[in-house]
Structures are given as C-alpha cells and as structure tokens.
Amino acid sequence: MAPPDDLRDRALDLLSRGDMGGGIAGLEEHLAAAPGDGGAWLALGAAYAAVERWADAARALARGVDDARGVDDPRGVDDARGVDLDGGATEARLALARSLVHLGRLDDAIAELRKAAxxxxxxxxxxxxxxxLLYDRQRYDEATLWLARACEAAPEDGRAAFALGLAHEARRDVAAAIAAYREAVRRAPAFADARLVLADALASIGEHEQALRELEALLARERTHEKAAHNREVLERALAEMRARRLLGKTERELARSALFVEAQLRRRDALPAPAGEAAARRVVRYAAPLLELYATFDARGGGGAPGDGVIEALHLALTDPDRAARSEDDVFKVTVIAEDGRQAPVNYATGASLTFLREALGCPMTQASALYAALLHGSPSVDWGGATLRFASVPGAAERPGGERHGLLVSLRV
Known part of the structure; x- marks a missing residue:
C-alpha cells in the first residue's frame, strides 16, 4: 500500500489533470488511512461538487471545514466550478454553503455563510x-443589509447591486431599487437583466421616457434582444396613451370634456390672483361642485391653446366638506376598489373623487391612481410619477376667500 501522503499527492495530481474519478478514488483511499486530514476532506468535497454529487460534497466539506487552512500542497486543487480550496476558511465555508444550496438546505447554507461573512x-x-439566500427566504430587510455590505466591499460588482435592487423592490421601496439598478448598470453596462428590471421599475412609477431610454441603450448593445424590443413597443404605446389621456399639459377645453369635470358637474367660477411677478404668464381658475373645488393653474408660456388660453401645469382638488364627503356614498364617480379578500368594494365620495382626479390628471389606470393615493395616505410627503409630483397641500390664495383655506391633492408637472 502506498504511503498516505503519496496517495494524497497522486489524487490531487489526477484532479488537477481533470481525472475526477481517479482523483476521488485516490482521496477516498487516502482518507480511509488518514481521516484527520482536513485539507483532503475539502479537496474531496470540491471534487464531489464538480461531478454534482452534492450530498457527498456536503458531508466531505463539513468534515474538513473546521480545519479550513485548505490543502497544504502548493499546487492546490480547483473544482470545475472555480472554487479554490487553497484559500482558507472562507473558501471552505463558501463551498459547503453552495453544496447545501443544491441540496435545498437553505437555512443551513445561510448559517455557513454567516460564519464565512x-x-x-x-x-x-x-x-x-x-x-x-436571505432574499430567497423572503427575509428582505436582512437581505438588503448584507447586499449593501457586499456592494461596499466590491465596488465593481454589478450583480451585488442588481440583487440589492431586487431586495429593495421586494420591500416595496421602488426608489431605492431604482438607485441600486442604476448602480448595477453603471458597474456592468453590458448586464442586460439589470437594464431590463431598471426599465420595468421606472415604468412602474410612470417614468416611461426614462424606461425607454434604458431599453434603447440595451438594444444598442444587443440589437436582437427580443424581450427588450417587445418591452419597448409596449412602453411606446403606453406612453402615447398616457399623454393622450392626461390633463396636465392640456388646455381648458380638454379639462371641460374630462370625466372628472363632467361627472362632478364642475362649473367655472373665478380666477385667483396669479403668483407675484407672474401675472402675465400664469393664471389660476377655480371650478366648483357641491362637495369639491378644482383649481387649475394655466401657464401661457406652454402654448397649445388659443391665444391666452395656456396649458395646465397644476391641478388642485379640494373637498369643501371633507367629513360629509367621507360619509357620503360615491354615486357620482362610481369607483370601486379591490378589497383584501379579492372582492370589489365601493368607496365613499371623497375617495372616489380623489382617485378619479388622480387618474384624469395623470392619465394613469385606476389601479395606479389607487397605489399613488395610498402612498400619500401612508405618510409619503410627496410622490413622483410620470413626470409629475403629487402631494397634499393648501389651495393657493384660498385664505383670502370666505371659509378659509382649502386643503387637498395637488398634482403638478415636475420641472
């Protein structure tokens, strides 16, 4: 029988030359005689992993991981997946964690990676x-913390930034997700998936123009990318429809024909004082209905209408009796929402008016209007969507009118 060290050296040599079967057999024979050789266990685990014997790999790596100084032989040993077990404790635990992932033992893999980290x-x-792995286990808050550390530790790792974006998006923090996706694209401009999800995230907040720019950049690199080409076509149609429907940027004529105007039976009342120093450029017009008022700010510099008409740069909806509007059934706008149990549920007049206002002002679907309204109700000071900014605010100049200030939803074009 050959001395144990000779068996080990011969087995490592066979592995280095790609003879996985011979190398595995040699290491198994060596370890039968020298079971305390941690480095050999690690090498054997790497070899098992190379041939996808994951259960054997996990057992061997677990045996050797406590002696994680690796293979003493200066030649080392690389498995087919590029894991160099000559690197020490971190390499050993990484290899073990990857084997555990293949076995579906994600929590055990997480424990090994925590030790490696x-x-x-x-x-x-x-x-x-x-x-x-924490993301896969839907532990999104923890995932963002570790992925943020990974981004700091490897400033050029585009995939770490991409994964961070996915975790932020799972937490419904779209702004942070977009920032991470942008960073992934900066780090890895050829990373197609990063540009695709960045475009999707931008489109989800109504930034169709920015989303299209990302898809164009991707198609400039990969002209035959079918998914990007398809998404571009969809976004171009959506952008055209949004521009056609939205009241921002339109004139008073389009406002008078809108569902908001017609269903609420708004009537033109009076103009409020223009902002100081802008009398020649802007005018604010008030429209009234029994329970609400609408204030439209027109900017004559925008053009698009008859002389002096101007285009709408801001719309402000205010409820004149908020308590009554909240108690009243919405028999005007006839808005329904999807309840948590999946059923459609009617809303009160205040909610129906607010959602209809957002849908008309922005030219967005009712589902999007609901999401934007919910974000404001849940405490966001403002929300940017589709080139516009939404927030709660007091009506300009209303303090001079009988009854004091009016508070409500303000939607304005973002400069």
Whole structure:
C-alpha cells in the first residue's frame, strides 16, 4: 500500500489533470488511512461538487471545514466550478454553503455563510451570497443589509447591486431599487437583466421616457434582444396613451370634456390672483361642485391653446366638506376598489373623487391612481410619477376667500 501522503499527492495530481474519478478514488483511499486530514476532506468535497454529487460534497466539506487552512500542497486543487480550496476558511465555508444550496438546505447554507461573512476582512462573495439566500427566504430587510455590505466591499460588482435592487423592490421601496439598478448598470453596462428590471421599475412609477431610454441603450448593445424590443413597443404605446389621456399639459377645453369635470358637474367660477411677478404668464381658475373645488393653474408660456388660453401645469382638488364627503356614498364617480379578500368594494365620495382626479390628471389606470393615493395616505410627503409630483397641500390664495383655506391633492408637472 502506498504511503498516505503519496496517495494524497497522486489524487490531487489526477484532479488537477481533470481525472475526477481517479482523483476521488485516490482521496477516498487516502482518507480511509488518514481521516484527520482536513485539507483532503475539502479537496474531496470540491471534487464531489464538480461531478454534482452534492450530498457527498456536503458531508466531505463539513468534515474538513473546521480545519479550513485548505490543502497544504502548493499546487492546490480547483473544482470545475472555480472554487479554490487553497484559500482558507472562507473558501471552505463558501463551498459547503453552495453544496447545501443544491441540496435545498437553505437555512443551513445561510448559517455557513454567516460564519464565512464573519471572517475579517469579509469576502464580498460571502456577503453577496448570504444576501441572495436571505432574499430567497423572503427575509428582505436582512437581505438588503448584507447586499449593501457586499456592494461596499466590491465596488465593481454589478450583480451585488442588481440583487440589492431586487431586495429593495421586494420591500416595496421602488426608489431605492431604482438607485441600486442604476448602480448595477453603471458597474456592468453590458448586464442586460439589470437594464431590463431598471426599465420595468421606472415604468412602474410612470417614468416611461426614462424606461425607454434604458431599453434603447440595451438594444444598442444587443440589437436582437427580443424581450427588450417587445418591452419597448409596449412602453411606446403606453406612453402615447398616457399623454393622450392626461390633463396636465392640456388646455381648458380638454379639462371641460374630462370625466372628472363632467361627472362632478364642475362649473367655472373665478380666477385667483396669479403668483407675484407672474401675472402675465400664469393664471389660476377655480371650478366648483357641491362637495369639491378644482383649481387649475394655466401657464401661457406652454402654448397649445388659443391665444391666452395656456396649458395646465397644476391641478388642485379640494373637498369643501371633507367629513360629509367621507360619509357620503360615491354615486357620482362610481369607483370601486379591490378589497383584501379579492372582492370589489365601493368607496365613499371623497375617495372616489380623489382617485378619479388622480387618474384624469395623470392619465394613469385606476389601479395606479389607487397605489399613488395610498402612498400619500401612508405618510409619503410627496410622490413622483410620470413626470409629475403629487402631494397634499393648501389651495393657493384660498385664505383670502370666505371659509378659509382649502386643503387637498395637488398634482403638478415636475420641472
């Protein structure tokens, strides 16, 4: 029988030359005689992983991971997946975690990656893979923390930034997700998936023009990218429809024909004082109905209408009796929403008017109007969507009118 060290060296040599079967057999024989050789267990685990014997790989790597100094032989040993087990404890735990993932033992893999991430200095791969596994387990807050660390540890790792964006989006923090996707694109301009999801995220908040720019950039690199081409066509149609429907940027004639105007039976009342120094450029017109008022700010510099008509740059909806509007049934706008149990539910007059106002002002679907309104109700000071800004505000100049200020929804074009 050959001495144990000779068996080990011969097995490592076979593995380095791609003879996985011979190398595995040699290491198994060596470890039968020298079961305390941690480095050999790690090498054997890497070899098992190379041939996708994941259960064997996990057992072997677990045996060797406590002696994670790796293979002493200066030649080292690489598996077919590029895991170099000559690198020490981090490499050993990474390899073990990856084998556990293949076995579906995600929580065990997370535990190994936590140990790998605790080794100083932290390996960016351990941070990134830990964040991704936490994301897979729907532990999104934890995932963002680890992925943010991975981005800091590896400033050029586009995939870490991409994964961070996915985690932020899962937490419904679209702004943070977009920032992370942009960073992924900056780090890896050829990363097609990053540009695709960035475009999707931008479109989800109504930024169709920016989304189209990202798709155009992707198609400039990959002219035959079918998904990008399809998404571009869809976005171009959606942008055209949004521009055709939205009241912002239109004239008083389009406002008078809108569903909001007709269904609420608004009537033109009076003009409020223009902002100081802008009398020649802007005018504010008030329209009234029994329970609401609408204030439209027209900018004559925008053109688009008859001389002096101007285009709408802001719309402000105010309820004249908010308590009564909240108690009254919406028998005017006839808006329904989807309840948590999946059924359609009617809303009160105040909600129906607000959702109809947002849909008409922005030219967006009712589902999007509902989401934007919910964001404001839940405390967001303002929301940007489709080149416009939404917020709660007091009506300009209303303090001079009997009854005091009017508070309501303000939608204005973003400069």
């Amino acid at each position: 605790a080794i100083e200095p932290p390996d960016p791969r351990a941070l990134r893979e830990l964040g991704i």
